Amino acid sequence: MLIHLVKKDILISKKYAQLVILMAIGIPLFIGWRMPEFAQYTGFALAVVFSEFMFFQNLSMKENQYSKASALLCSTPYPSRGLVQSKYIVFILIFVYCVLIYWIESLFIPQVGSMNLTGVLAVFLGASVVYSIYVPLQYKLGYDKTKIFFMLVIMASPVSLAAFAKYGNLRPDFLDMIPVLLQNVLLFMAGAAVLLISMKISVHIYRHKELI
Amino acid sequence: MDNILEVTGLNKRYNKFSLTDVSFTLPEGCITGFIGANGAGKTTTIRAILGIIGRESGRIRIFGKDLEGNERSLKNRIGVVFDDSYFYDELSMAEMKSIVAPAYDKWCEADYRMYMELFKLDGKQTISTLSKGMKMKFALALALSHKAELLIMDEPTSGLDPQIRSQILDILGEYMKKGGRGVFFSTHIISDLDKIADTIVLIDSGRIILDCEKDVLVDRHRRVKGDISWLDNESRAMFLDLQATDYGFSGITARLDELRRRMPDILAERPDIEDIMLAYIGRGK
Numbered sequence: 279m280l281i282h283l284v285k286k287d288i289l290i291s292k293k294y295a296q297l298v299i300l301m302a303i304g305i306p307l308f309i310g311w312r313m314p315e316f317a318q319y320t321g322f323a324l325a326v327v328f329s330e331f332m333f334f335q336n337l338s339m340k341e342n343q344y345s346k347a348s349a350l351l352c353s354t355p356y357p358s359r360g361l362v363q364s365k366y367i368v369f370i371l372i373f374v375y376c377v378l379i380y381w382i383e384s385l386f387i388p389q390v391g392s393m394n395l396t397g398v399l400a401v402f403l404g405a406s407v408v409y410s411i412y413v414p415l416q417y418k419l420g421y422d423k424t425k426i427f428f429m430l431v432i433m434a435s436p437v438s439l440a441a442f443a444k445y446g447n448l449r450p451d452f453l454d455m456i457p458v459l460l461q462n463v464l465l466f467m468a469g470a471a472v473l474l475i476s477m478k479i480s481v482h483i484y485r486h487k488e489l490i
Numbered sequence: 491m492d493n494i495l496e497v498t499g500l501n502k503r504y505n506k507f508s509l510t511d512v513s514f515t516l517p518e519g520c521i522t523g524f525i526g527a528n529g530a531g532k533t534t535t536i537r538a539i540l541g542i543i544g545r546e547s548g549r550i551r552i553f554g555k556d557l558e559g560n561e562r563s564l565k566n567r568i569g570v571v572f573d574d575s576y577f578y579d580e581l582s583m584a585e586m587k588s589i590v591a592p593a594y595d596k597w598c599e600a601d602y603r604m605y606m607e608l609f610k611l612d613g614k615q616t617i618s619t620l621s622k623g624m625k626m627k628f629a630l631a632l633a634l635s636h637k638a639e640l641l642i643m644d645e646p647t648s649g650l651d652p653q654i655r656s657q658i659l660d661i662l663g664e665y666m667k668k669g670g671r672g673v674f675f676s677t678h679i680i681s682d683l684d685k686i687a688d689t690i691v692l693i694d695s696g697r698i699i700l701d702c703e704k705d706v707l708v709d710r711h712r713r714v715k716g717d718i719s720w721l722d723n724e725s726r727a728m729f730l731d732l733q734a735t736d737y738g739f740s741g742i743t744a745r746l747d748e749l750r751r752r753m754p755d756i757l758a759e760r761p762d763i764e765d766i767m768l769a770y771i772g773r774g775k
Contacts, residue, residue: 282592289585290578340578350576353540354593355565488543 279356283364284371286351287337290344294336298329298372302379310389313440318391320439322380323401327435329372330405334365334413335428342421349489359481362417366477369409373402396458399465406469410476417483492518492554494640494672495539500548502538509534509696512548516640516672516689521662523687523704524676525767531696532676533573536644540570552640566595569633573645575625577617583628584613594636605631623654630658634665641665643675647682655679659686680764692767699770704763711766712746715739716756725752730769742769 288295302325309321341348352358377398383390408431416424456464495516502509509531516522526532537543539550541557550557552564577586583606591597606613609627611620620628626646633641641662647655662673663686677683683690683704690707692700700707714729718738726732728749732741742761743749749756761769 279592282589286589289581289589340580344578346572346574346576347578349537349542350570350572351589351593352542353565353568353570354590355562355595356593357562486544490537490542 280360280363280367283351283356283360284367287364287368290340291333291337294333298333298375301325301328301332302372302376303383306380306383306390307387310387310391314389316440317389318393319397319401320442321391322376322393322397323404323439324435325380326373326376326401326405327439328432329376330369330409331428331432333372334369334409335425335432337365337368338416338421338425346490352489358485362480362484363477365413365480366473369406369473373405395462396465399462399469403465403469403472406472410472414476414479414483417480417487493551494518494553495674496549496551497535497539498549498551500535500538500550501546502534502543502548503546507531507534507696509538509545512693512696512698514691514698514701516674518670518672519666520688521666521673521675521686522689522691523683524674524691524693525678525680525683525763526676526693527678527771530693532678532693533644534696535693536642536674536676540568540642566636567639569636569638569641571626571629571633571641571643571646573648575617576629577625579618580616582614582616583611583620586617586628587613587632590632591635596637598635598637601637602631602635605634623650626650626654626658630661634661639671641671641673641675643673645676645678647677647679655682662686680762680767683763690763692770694771707766708760708763711742711744711761711769712758713761713765714741714743714746714749714756714758716753720753720756725749730766731772742766 305325305328306317306321309324310317313320348361351361380390380393384392412424412427412431415427493515497515498513500509500512507529512531512535514522524532524535534543538545538548539557541561552560553567555564557564578589581589587602591599591602606628609624609631611624611628611631617625617628630646633643647658650658659682662675665671666673675682687704690700690702690704691698702710711730716739718734718736721734721739728745729741729743732739742765746758750758
């Protein structure tokens with residue numbers, strides 16, 4: 279049943295789904311070509327940020343525009359929590375797609391840069407934290423009051439990620455003492471935990487929300 | 491006869507409006523018309539029944555089971571038609587169907603295709619390009635294509651031309667021919683009730699005023715006319731509404747026998763449902 283709700287999310291934002299497909303391919307290539315010093319993590323992170331948040335922004339706008347359609351779906355046997363859970367599954371699907379595309383590009387185009395699993399999971403954690411804060415807020419306050427949030431994230435990400443890549447060295451020294459495998463497990467579990475907690479909060483908010 | 495739908499003590503509060511102790515039943519094998527003026531609370535009641543909006547208190551039982559705790563199994567047996575476009579208008583009808591259909595265990599593609607053909611709808615057409623009547627027909631096709639035993643419809647004929655209204659009402663009549671079903675539809679178009687409703691529930695300002703069989707309702711009331719000099723305070727109190735001029739009076743009453751004892755020469759005629767509805771609503775004010 280959940281797969282049909284995921285399909286619904288993609289259908290109602292199909293134009294942006296097509297854009298996601300192109301952005302995940304194009305952004306790392308563009309960064310690798312024009313700003314090779316920022317290739318690798320920055321290119322991948324930008325692809326994730328733009329793909330995830332632009333898609334979700336559009337999806338939220340459509341759901342706000344057609345709020346009565348959500349009410350119709352709630353009158354069907356679809357569980358209301360499914361309408362929320364599908365948003366998180368779409369987030370994971372887009373992320374996995376970005377990873378796959380970036381990996382394929384890195385195999386054939388060295389300028390794109392290469393990434394290790396730790397880097398991928400660090401981006402996963404960062405994106406999950408932002409997403410996990412925004413989604414419950416949006417369910418609580420509504421699309422109109424929160425749409426500026428993602429716009430700011432999308433606009434600020436190129437500058438802030440480039441600055442981070444150039445000047446930031448937030449990797450604490452103690453991490454060198456932790457085996458890489460453990461680092462990866464911790465990063466993955468932290469990202470997954472943040473998403474799960476956010477999903478539970480969003481489901482609770484949505485369940486008590488007046489849909490119309 | 492079992493009750494398909496039982497609403498008991500439904501309360502819902504907004505700033506400037508509330509549903510107060512809304513209670514009624516929908517018997518099996520009946521088409522129940524839910525009537526009231528604009529803003530009376532018909533749509534709010536239907537939304538509360540379906541769980542689209544919350545409620546302060548009240549119990550909803552469908553097919554003898556509480557909606558809470560049995561939502562999935564009960565919603566599988568309910569077809570819903572709303573008055574406005576409750577679709578993603580940018581999708582085609584086929585795409586919208588592909589979202590709705592998998593929700594139902596008993597979705598029947600053959601029935602869906604039959605209704606789409608009957609209504610002359612092309613699944614590839616985008617919903618935003620449909621007229622109001624076509625959207626209503628599409629909503630009805632979706633509602634009737636999963637072997638629903640209860641149809642809940644919110645003003646399904648509102649804004650439609652007489653031909654489409656008649657077609658929809660005929661389809662409801664056909665739907666009821668297979669036993670064990672029920673239809674609950676809200677409307678403010680009285681002629682629809684005259685045509686197909688078996689029972690009538692009247693709501694006004696968030697309160698249920700009437701809940702009875704249509705024929706009994708009409709039989710129990712009369713429009714009474716007579717000379718103004720026959721009226722006194724006691725007889726005035728026996729009318730639900732009363733229009734009086736210098737020469738005569740006309741009013742709706744449910745106490746014809748008592749009035750005849752007091753005024754043997756009055757004229758009595760069968761009122762319309764609309765007359766009865768307006769009389770009760772006017773009395774409430």
